[in-house]
Amino acid sequence: MWNDGRLCHGGDYNPEQWSAATWREDVELMRRARVTLVTVGVFAWSRLEPAPGRYDFGWLDEVLDLLHDGGVRVALATPTASPPPWFSLAHPDALPVTAEGVRLHHGSRDTYCAAAPAYRAAARGIAATLAARYAHHPAVALWRVHNEYGTSCHCPHTEAAFRRWLIDRYGDLDALNAAWATSFWSQHYTDWAYVSTPRATQYLGNPGQLLDFRRFWSDTLLAAYVEQRDLLRTANPALPVTTNYVLGDWVPVDHARWAAEVDLVAVDHYPSAVDGGAEEQTALAADLARGWARHGRRQADPATRPPADGPATWLLMESAASQIHTTGRSHTKEPGRMARHSLSHVARGSRGAMFFQWRAPAGGAERFHCALVPHTGPDSRVFRESVHLGAALDRLAEVTAGEVVAEIALARDAASDWALRHPGMPSDQLDGPAELAAAHRALWRAGYGCDVVVPGDPLDRYRLLVLPALYLAGDDTVDWVRGYVEAGGHLLVSYLSGIADPYARVHLGGYPGAYRDLLGLRVEEFHPLAADEQVLLSGGGTGRIWSETVRLRGAEPVCGYVGGVLDGLPAVTRHRVGAGTAWYLSTRPDDGTYRRLVTEAARTAGVQPVCPDAPPGVEAVRRAHPGASWLFLLNHTDRPQRVRAAGVDLLTGVPTAGEVALPAGGVAVIREESR
C-alpha cells in the first residue's frame, strides 16, 4: 500500500536546493511534524541529467536513504514538467508556440510542447532511467508523473498531431464539416491538409474547432502521461502511479476522463478567495476530486486496476500552508486556517493533506511561496501549526474507512465549461465553473452534502440531481437525465444547460433543446443582463447575469420576474414528472435566494442537511460505513460555536456531553455513537 494506513502529511521536498546539512535538519523537522510522505524530484531534471545522457544520482540516492531511515515515504516524481536548458537549446522546435506565433523560451517551467516528438522521447528517457534505478527503492511508495499537466501549443508538430486526432475522431471530412458547421463563413474543408489549430485570426474563431482543440490537448497530454506510467508500471507493477491535477479555466484537461488512468486521483488546490470563499472553494475542490476518484474507479481497465471496495481514494497533493494567492497579492492565512482547510479535504475523502512545499527557498521564481518551514525557519507560527496538523492527522486514520454521505449530485462536464468560454456567446459573463460554484455554494450554505458526478455516472444513490449550466448535451446525456427523472429522481436545471450538442451546435426549436420537454417549458428568448444589472424576482430575490422569456408547457411558476420587459413571466419553475420534480432556473439567483431554492428542492426530494442544527458558518461533513460514522465540524466563524453531537472527538479524545464546543476557527471530528 502506497501509504502506511495513516493519513498523509508532507509536501513537495526539493533537496536539490539545499545542502546536505539541511537535509539532516529536514528529516529531524519532518519527524517533529509527523510527516509521512514527501514528493521528491519534481523539478530536478537539470540536476539529475545535467547534460544529455550524463546523470548525477548520488545526491538523490543519499536523500532517499535519509528519508527512508527517517521513516518518511517518498512520492518520486518524474521531472518532465521542466526540461533542462540543454534540452531547449538542442530542440528549439520543442518549445511551445502561442496562438499568435510567439515561440516561448526557456527561463520558467513548462517550456515544451507535449506534441513534439523530441520532448516526448526525452520525457520517456528520463522516466525510464528513474524507473530503472528507483522502482524498488524501499523509500519509494508512489510515482508522481510530471507536474500539473496543462500546457498547449500551436507549433507545426501540434498542427500535424491535431490533424491526426481529427482524422481519428471524424473519419471523413463531411463529419468534421458538419460538426464544425463550416458552412458558416466559408470554412468548408475539402482536404485534411487545410485544417489547422485555431491560430490568431482576424475575428471570431470557429467554436467547433476551439472545442476540439481543447479535447485534443486533453488527450495528447493524457497520452504523454500514459507513456510514462506504463514505463514505471513495467519496472515495478506494485508501485501506484499518479499525476497531480491542476485546476483552472485555462487547463485543457478533462480530469474526469483521466481518472481511469491514474492509480490515485491527486489534486493540487489553491483557493483564490480570501473571505469565506476560500472555504467554499475548498469544499467544492474536494467534492470534485472525490467525484473523479469514483468516476475513475468505475471506468478503469480491470486488467490493470482491480475493482476496489470501500471509499474512493484520492489525495490533496499540494496546497498552500499559509497563503491564499489572490489577485494582486498573497493573503496570509489566519491562525488555524491551514488546519481547517486541510481537514475539510480529509472530511471529503482526501487521504491526507500535502503541501507545496516543505521548505521555502531563498531564490527562484517562487521564492515567496509559503512552506511548512518558512524563510523564518522552524521557530515560527507556520511550522508550529504544521506540527499540530501532523498530530491531528495522526489521530484521524480511522476515518478513511468511511465514505462521504450525500444524496445530492451536481453534474459537471469539462467540455461544457470550455464551450461557454467561446467567443460569440450572448454574454461574456458566462462561466461554467462559476455556475457550478454558485450551485455548490447554495447547497454548502444550506448544509447539504453533495457529490459531483460526470454525465453517465450511476445516479441510484441520489435523490436530487443538479445541472448547473451543463451547456452541452448529446443523446447519451439526455437519456441519462431523463432516465434518472423517470425513475423518480428530482432534478434542478439552471439556465444554459442543454443548449447545445457535443459539438457546441445549438439544439433548435426552443431552448433548452435537450431538456425542454422534461422541464415542461420552452425558452423563447435570452435576455442577458449587463455586468451591473439585476432583475427583481417575486418573493424578494434578485437575478444576475441572465434572464429569459420562459413559456410554460406544463411547468408551474415558482417565482416570476418583477418589472422590466419580463414583468410577470416565470423566472423559476417546477414540473412534476412521475414521482419526481424538474426545477428550472432561468437566471442566476442571489445567494440567499439560491439557498432557499435548493433547500426547497432538497426538501421536496426528501433530503436532509448533514447536521440540521449546525449554526451558520459551521460546516458539517459526515463520513460513514456500515456500523460507524464520523462527523467533521469546522467552525469558520471568529466566535465559539456549539453543535449538538454525541460521540468522541478524535482530536482531543474527549467524549462530547451531547454537545460539541468549537472554539473560534476550530474543528472537531466526532466518532459518532450509534446513529
Next chain:
Amino acid sequence: MWNDGRLCHGGDYNPEQWSAATWREDVELMRRARVTLVTVGVFAWSRLEPAPGRYDFGWLDEVLDLLHDGGVRVALATPTASPPPWFSLAHPDALPVTAEGVRLHHGSRDTYCAAAPAYRAAARGIAATLAARYAHHPAVALWRVHNEYGTSCHCPHTEAAFRRWLIDRYGDLDALNAAWATSFWSQHYTDWAYVSTPRATQYLGNPGQLLDFRRFWSDTLLAAYVEQRDLLRTANPALPVTTNYVLGDWVPVDHARWAAEVDLVAVDHYPSAVDGGAEEQTALAADLARGWARHGRRQADPATRPPADGPATWLLMESAASQIHTTGRSHTKEPGRMARHSLSHVARGSRGAMFFQWRAPAGGAERFHCALVPHTGPDSRVFRESVHLGAALDRLAEVTAGEVVAEIALARDAASDWALRHPGMPSDQLDGPAELAAAHRALWRAGYGCDVVVPGDPLDRYRLLVLPALYLAGDDTVDWVRGYVEAGGHLLVSYLSGIADPYARVHLGGYPGAYRDLLGLRVEEFHPLAADEQVLLSGGGTGRIWSETVRLRGAEPVCGYVGGVLDGLPAVTRHRVGAGTAWYLSTRPDDGTYRRLVTEAARTAGVQPVCPDAPPGVEAVRRAHPGASWLFLLNHTDRPQRVRAAGVDLLTGVPTAGEVALPAGGVAVIREESR
C-alpha cells in the same frame, strides 16, 4: 429597377447552411413576412468553389429558382470576404499581417490581404464566374460585392503597394518629407525604398504616415471593389452594383469617397448603446448614409451613372432584428423596437429595412446572432414582429417620393476622425465620431432635422452649418466654409476644428488656424481636462474633455468659464460676419447646454424644429416633395403620447382628428394634409 417600387424587407440568407426542405419552409415564411429582397451567397465561396477551379452551383441554381418562384428578389453577393481554406493554404503570403508582424490565419472571416496579388486575382475569378452564370438570372436584382470592406495589413505586398501609392500621391520625396514633417526625430527619407508601413515601433509613430496609411487602405479597398464592380457591370450593365458599408473607428474606409462608385449606398447598422442612445445612433447613421448617397450622386461619373432626379436613394442593408450588441453582452430589443429602428431609417431615406440575418444558424462563430427566424423558430415574438414590419413597410411605399427636409448641415470628414486618434494628441479623449454624435444628439433632442455633408458639398439649402471637431482643413475646406458664411450662412464651430492641414500639420499662429478670423478670436492655449473633470460655465452648464484660453478679436462672449485658471474668460462666443453669425464652442458642453446652444443658433438662423410641439422622446422626421409630405412620428418613450398632426396614418389607414395618439413605443406615419 432593382426594387419593385416597394420598400425592401428581408436580409442575408444563407441556404448553404440548411437542407433543401428548409429552403422550402423559408420561402413560405418569407411570403408570410412579405420579404422582398434577400442577399445570397455572402460567405459561400467554399461551397461554390470547394477546390480551386472546381465549382458547385447546383444548390445555388435551385435556391435562386425557388426564391424567384416565391416572388423574392435576390441581391447576389460575391463571396470574397471569406476565401476558402484551400486559398489560404495555397497562398500563405496573402494572409494578413498585423503591425506587430503577426500573420493571422484562416479560421474566422476576412483572412486575406487586399493588397496581395493572389487574393485580388482569386476575387476577380470568382466574381467573373458568378457574373457569367447569374448576371441574367431573373431572380437577381442587385449585385452586392464582398462584405463590409474594412481590413488592413502590413505584409510585404502591402508595403510595396503603399510605396507605389505614396509615389503617386507625392511625386517626389521632398513633398513626402514636408507632408510627414520628417525633420522631426531624424525621419528624413532619401530613397523611396526606405518608406514602409507604420509597423510596431519603439515609441510614438509619425502622424503623417499613419494618416496616409489609412488613406492608402481606403483607396486600395476601393480598387478591389471597383475591379469586381466592373466585371459585374460588363456582364449585365442593367444590374446595379453595391457593397455594404461597415461603420466603426477601426475601418480604414472613407465612405464618402466610395459613394461615387456604388450604384446604391448600402449601410450595415448595429447600434451599441442600450438606452436612448440606440435611437440616437440610428438617426445619425441614417443621416450619414443619406449624406453619402447625395454626395456620391454628385460625384459619380455621368458616363456610368446618369444624373438622377428625386431623393437620393440608399438602403439599410443589415441590421439586427432583436439584439443590441453592446460591451460584454447582447441586449434583447424590447417589443416594438425593431420596427421603430427600421422606420427611423426609412424616415431618413432608406429604401427599406434589411437584416442580418434571415434564419439563425445552429453553429458557427455567430450562432447566437439574432435573426428574423430565431433558434426558437417562427412561433416566436421576433418572427411575429418581422411579419408586422413587413406589412408596415408594404403600406409605406409612397414615402420614397419624399426627400428629407433639413436646413442644418453637419460637416464630417473621415480623415479628421483618423487624425484625432493619433498618438501624441493633447488628450486621449479626442474622438471625432463622438464629437459628431454629440452635436447630432443636441440637434436631435432639440427636434431639428439635419443633413450630414462632406466638405465641398453644396450648402445653398442650409441656414446653419456645424463643424464638430472637423480637425483637418486645407485651403479648399477653408474657402468652402468662408464662402458659405460670406453668403449669409450661420456657422457653429466646435473646438478642435480647423487645427491642422490635410497632412495633420498644425496651422501656426493661434488656434484654430483655419477659422480664427471667421470666428473673430484666437485660441492661445489648450487646457485638456482630466477624464473625470468638469469646468463650470456661466449660465449653469458644464464643459468636459477640453477647455481653452480664448482671446477675442471681434467675437462676443456667449458664456464664460467659471472658476479655475480660465475664470471669466469666454467659453462660447459668437461673431457677426455679414448677415451670418459664427459661433465657437471651446469645450464640450453637457447635453442640455449643447441643446440650448444649438437651439439658439438655429433660431438665430431662422430654422424651426420639425414638429415644434412633439413631446420629449417623440422623434419627428418629415419627408416631402412638391405637393406632398409625410411626417414620421416615433414614440421612444414607454408611455402613450399625443402629437398634433393632420392627415392619414398610413400604418393604420385612419385619418387623424388633428392629433395623433401614439402608443408607448409606437410609430405613426402621417400623410399630411396640405401644409
Next chain:
Amino acid sequence: MWNDGRLCHGGDYNPEQWSAATWREDVELMRRARVTLVTVGVFAWSRLEPAPGRYDFGWLDEVLDLLHDGGVRVALATPTASPPPWFSLAHPDALPVTAEGVRLHHGSRDTYCAAAPAYRAAARGIAATLAARYAHHPAVALWRVHNEYGTSCHCPHTEAAFRRWLIDRYGDLDALNAAWATSFWSQHYTDWAYVSTPRATQYLGNPGQLLDFRRFWSDTLLAAYVEQRDLLRTANPALPVTTNYVLGDWVPVDHARWAAEVDLVAVDHYPSAVDGGAEEQTALAADLARGWARHGRRQADPATRPPADGPATWLLMESAASQIHTTGRSHTKEPGRMARHSLSHVARGSRGAMFFQWRAPAGGAERFHCALVPHTGPDSRVFRESVHLGAALDRLAEVTAGEVVAEIALARDAASDWALRHPGMPSDQLDGPAELAAAHRALWRAGYGCDVVVPGDPLDRYRLLVLPALYLAGDDTVDWVRGYVEAGGHLLVSYLSGIADPYARVHLGGYPGAYRDLLGLRVEEFHPLAADEQVLLSGGGTGRIWSETVRLRGAEPVCGYVGGVLDGLPAVTRHRVGAGTAWYLSTRPDDGTYRRLVTEAARTAGVQPVCPDAPPGVEAVRRAHPGASWLFLLNHTDRPQRVRAAGVDLLTGVPTAGEVALPAGGVAVIREESR
C-alpha cells in the same frame, strides 16, 4: 567653463525643422528671453548624413554661427538616439526586438539595438565626424551625447553580449547557478551557450536573470556612451561631455553608476502629477540629481576629471514649459508654475533651467509638446513667462556658490527598485520609487531638507539616514549602515529593506535578514494588504500595502496594529543602538502619520526644519557656503503667504523687513543676513 557663470536658460533647439528666416527670429527671441544655452542636433542625423557617408553640414554651420553671434552657447548633441531610415534598412539586424520576439521598425525614435555592432559603429562614426568638425567651434560649450539612454532588446546580438557580460561577472557557471538559484525549476546551466536573455516564457521568469539583464543593459548603454565620450574628449579635452538622464521605472540604467563617467550630471524631468504632486516630484528629482552629481564626483577617475571643490554641479537639461504630461492628457501649467518648478531645481543645485523645447513644431509625433515659443507664437503667456524666467535666472547667478544644506539622507539603489518589480513578489503593489517618494514627501511636507545617497556614500554629515524599501543588501551595504549607526547615527528603515542579497535571494532566518539585529526585532511573517485595504494604527493613523508580524528582540513599540490578526502587535518600533536610534516601519503609513514619524525621528536626531515657521505649502530650501547663505521660498499655495526672513530678495532687489511677502504662487530668493 561650459557655462558663462550665469545660470543657464534655454532648451532643445531644432533648426532643421525651420527656415533660415525663422532662425533669425529665433536668435532675436532668445535674446529677449536671455537664453544662454541651447542644445542643437539631437535628432538631426538624417539631415546631417542624409545617405551613408554623405554629409550636409552647411545648415548647421550657419546656425552655430548665428547663435554664436547672438551670444547663445551650444550644447552640441550627437544624434545617435534616432538613426536615419537608411541605417535601419541597411541593418535590419540592428533594429530592436521585444521579449516576445517582435522586431520593432523605423518610424519613431530609438529604433536600434545598442548591442548591435552595426549600430555602435555608425554611432561612433557620426560622433567622430561631428567631433572633427565642431570640437573647436566657438559656439560649442558642451557635448551632449545621445538622448535619454534607456532602450533594451532581445536580439541575437544582445543575447551574445549578455552571455559575455555574465562570463565577466561570474567567471564560472557554478557562481551563476548559485546567484540565479537555478536549482529551482530545473534551470541549472552546464554550458554558457544555454544562457539567454529573459525572453517571453511560459510562466514566472527567473529573478536573478531578470535583475542581471537590467544591470547588463545599464552597463551596455554606458559603454555606448563612453565610446562616444572618449572620441569627443580626444577631439578637444577642454570641452565637457554629458548625456541627459531620463527617469522612469522602465529605464534599465543605474544613473548613480553613470555619474562618474559624465562631466556634468544632466537630468530631464517631467512630473506626472497635477496637483501638489508635481512640486513634490520636482523636489525629489532635483535631490536625486544632486546626489548623483556628488556620488559621481567621488567615484570619477581622477586622471580624467580632477577632484573639484565647491557644490556638486548638475543641470536640469529638459523640462516642460507649460504642460504636465499625466495619464490620458496634458495638463496646462498654471501661470507662475513654470518659474516655480524651475527655481525649485535651481534651489537644489541645478545650474539653470532648460526646456524641451525652444519652438513647438507644426508636425511630427510630438507636435503638441509644449515649448518656450508655442504654436501661438511669441505673443503668448508662455513666452512672456519664459522671458520673466530668463530675467530671474540672470539675477540669481551668485547662488551657485552655495551648497544645499541637509542633515538627513535617503538611500536609494536602482537594483532594489528593479528587484521589487519582479514577478512572484508577495504583492504587485511593491514599488521602490513610490516608497522613496513617500519617505521624501513626508520629509518635504515636514519642512526638512534631505540628500539622496547611494549605499557606500560618506554619511558623516548626516544625523538621520532613511532606508525606504532598500530591498537588496549585500555585506558592504550592511556594513555601511551598521557603521553609521554604531558611530551614533540615527536610522529609519521601512518594510522591504534588507530582505534580499544583491542577487535577489532572500536572507533566511527572519526578515529583514540584513538589519534585524540593528533594529532589535525579527519579522516572522508578511501580511500584504489588498489594494483597497487599510490597517488601523494605534494613535490614529493607518497603514496601506503591507503589514507584518514583528517580534521584538530589544526594540520598543512606537505604535501598534489595531484590529485584525495583528491586533496589539507592534507596527512601528525603535531600538536604541549606542548613541543612535534605529526606527522600523512595518507598513506604509498614511502621509500625515509618516510626516509625524519622520518629524519625531528628526527631532530625536537633532535635525531642524529648513525654515521652521514657513506655513504649509511654502517650500524652503537653503544653499550656503561659509559666510553666505541663500533661502529659496516657494509659495505653492493659491494665497499670499508671509515668512520671517532677513536679507535681500535677489529677484526684486528689495530688502526684507524681517518678513517676506510671497504672492500666491510666488517665489523669493533671499540673500540672508549673517545667520
